[in-house]
Amino acid sequence: MKLTILGGGGFRVPLVYGALLGDRAEGRVTQVVLHDLDAGRLNAVTRVLAEQAAEVPDAPEVSATTDLDEALRGADFVFSAIRVGGLEGRANDERVALAQGVLGQETVGAGGIAYGLRTVPVAVDIAQRVARLAPDAWVINFTNPAGLVTEAMSRHLGNRVIGICDSPVGLGRRIARVLGVKNTAEAWIDYVGLNHLGWVRGLRVAGRDELPRLLADPGLLGSFEEGKLFGPDWLQSLGAIPNEYLHYYYFNREAVRAYQEAHQTRGAFLRDQQARFYEEMRDPSAAALLAWDRTRAEREATYMAENRETAGAGERDADDLSGGYEKVALALMRAIARDERTTLILNVRNEHTLSILDNDAVIEVPCLVDANGAHPVAVDPLPDHATGLVCSVKAVEREVLAAAESGSRATAVKAFALHPLVDSVNVARRLIDGYTQVHPGLTYLA
Structure with a gap:
């Protein structure tokens, strides 16, 4: 079985490969193709994977390519884990938002909207290519903002794209x-x-x-x-x-203040940290897996550090430092490929699950998974306070999708202005100005 990983030079790819190494059952993944635009990052990650597989008999074969169509042809599963604009883009998302006194986190608020606006066009292109080159493939979307990107891809792939999150x-x-x-x-x-x-x-x-x-x-x-x-x-x-x-x-005001006062934003920290890792990997004698393990441990320990500091929550528990999204992905693949029925919390089309949203809206709920895909389980209605937030944020996501499709700057401003963590048309306009100045990927907005 062939698995293609888009964003294959990404730092968390070894987590996925590690999970695959533990799968010895019939029908397992035997071929992994890594795709990335950066050949240097591909080389670094391929070295880590080779060290992971060194003591494992019959480990999945790994290849790497910068040719997207080549990577997709014949795939049974496609993992989409791209980051449009890289970590420099994430750092800019945070910086521009915080300068306007609003949140720049990569999936929430202004930062999430900016990330979505430059990611959706790329994700749509990928979905269209999958439909043409690997029509029987299942796409598992890791790319943030996961619900928004999954919904964009579902308009071309239907229920054959499923979003996952370890949260x-x-x-x-x-x-x-x-x-x-x-x-x-x-x-x-x-x-x-x-x-x-x-x-x-x-x-x-x-x-x-x-x-x-x-x-x-x-x-x-x-x-x-x-x-x-x-x-x-x-x-x-x-x-x-x-x-x-x-x-x-x-706790929005406290979170924004903490991020403004932090020595470095999360995106800037990860940008610098991972730059050191990839630079280290330019040395052919460096121990790739050891360097990756060390970098990952630091990354996990500092996750949401500003929020925990604001709340006085202290350090993360050791049990929470082991990741998890790769285990969800493996369980999802097994359920579909082998009809090993299971229940997972996934991002899928609503169908008739939440009456407050239309059938095509992507939501995150428990799903029964089998060879025919993921099927959302009926749930009780949300309380009013949650209904308000869900409807508000989904409306913003729809404006992001509309802006990405039309290239309308006015629609993009509307997406920012309607978000409950922005709540100002003037701030929304300044955000668009700031983001278009730093992101070449937003030049399509006019």
């Missing part, structure tokens, strides 16, 4: 752990929303919802990441456990 998985794992549920596979996680905008409303084990026990115990609530971020009182008021990214909404 809901990590949240469910932490809740299960604090409740003493040792096997999370036995738990049903009632999670619903959009990517990076969802809530756990229940965790059922053997038919019993264990979440009320957690919400009733301030000590337990304050013992894990989300409890430390949001505070037990707020979680009890919500009656649910929000995705960690909702910290940017519920």
